[in-house]
Amino acid sequence: MQTDNTLNIGRDRLFNLLGEYRLLVPVKRAYHKTTNSHHRFYRHPNLLKPGPEQVTALEPEQVWVADITYLPLRSGTAYLSLVTDACSRKIVGYHVGENLQTENVVKAFRQALRRRKTTGPLVHHSDRGLQYCSVLYQSVHERNGITCSMTDGYDCYQNALAERINGILKN
Numbered sequence: 001m002q003t004d005n006t007l008n009i010g011r012d013r014l015f016n017l018l019g020e021y022r023l024l025v026p027v028k029r030a031y032h033k034t035t036n037s038h039h040r041f042y043r044h045p046n047l048l049k050p051g052p053e054q055v056t057a058l059e060p061e062q063v064w065v066a067d068i069t070y071l072p073l074r075s076g077t078a079y080l081s082l083v084t085d086a087c088s089r090k091i092v093g094y095h096v097g098e099n100l101q102t103e104n105v106v107k108a109f110r111q112a113l114r115r116r117k118t119t120g121p122l123v124h125h126s127d128r129g130l131q132y133c134s135v136l137y138q139s140v141h142e143r144n145g146i147t148c149s150m151t152d153g154y155d156c157y158q159n160a161l162a163e164r165i166n167g168i169l170k171n
Contacts, residue, residue: 042138043128047149055149057087061118064092066126068105071096081108086125092116102131109140125149 009017018024047055048063057063063086071078081104083093093112097104109124116122124141126132128150141148 043133044148044150046125046152047123047147048125049152055123055147057085060085060088060090061092061116061122062087062120063123063125064112066105066109066124066132068100068129068131079104081105081131083108083112083124100131102134102136105131106137106140109137113140113144121147123147123149125151127151 015024045053047053055063064083065086066081066083068079068081071080076098079097079100081095081097082091084090085092092115093108093110095104095107095111097107122145124146126149131137132150138148140146
């Protein structure tokens with residue numbers, strides 16, 4: 001006597017059951033470190049952190065946030081430098097490069113400055129990565145009268161908006 005071992009179940013239900021019983025192998029995501037905070041350059045205070053000096057974006061072009069994320073390609077990895085307006089959540093500058101050189105973040109920042117419509121005070125917030133602390137990048141701030149703000153340490157939540165934009169673009 002032969003028994004019928006067929007199972008009438010849809011793909012989604014099968015994956016839900018496998019997940020429920022922890023029988024799925026988790027997908028390992030590639031991790032690329034884009035921030036090197038161990039350097040000799042000056043680190044600016046965090047002006048977006050709650051306190052008496054806190055800056056809040058009430059209108060567009062008052063606070064910009066910046067970050068770098070990697071883009072996996074068949075031919076290797078590209079790095080996307082973004083400058084995002086904290087109030088409107090619009091990407092105001094970007095550049096795709098093949099490496100993490102400072103020149104790539106400078107290109108994104110200069111693009112944002114060219115597109116700027118107002119002349120009021122501007123705070124530019126980023127992590128403490130080598131690119132953002134470099135003399136070249138800081139000189140762009142000085143020439144344009146822009147106030148620099150940086151995360152206190154290694155907490156990605158202090159640059160949450162920039163990280164969120166990265167996540168939206170990658171998923």
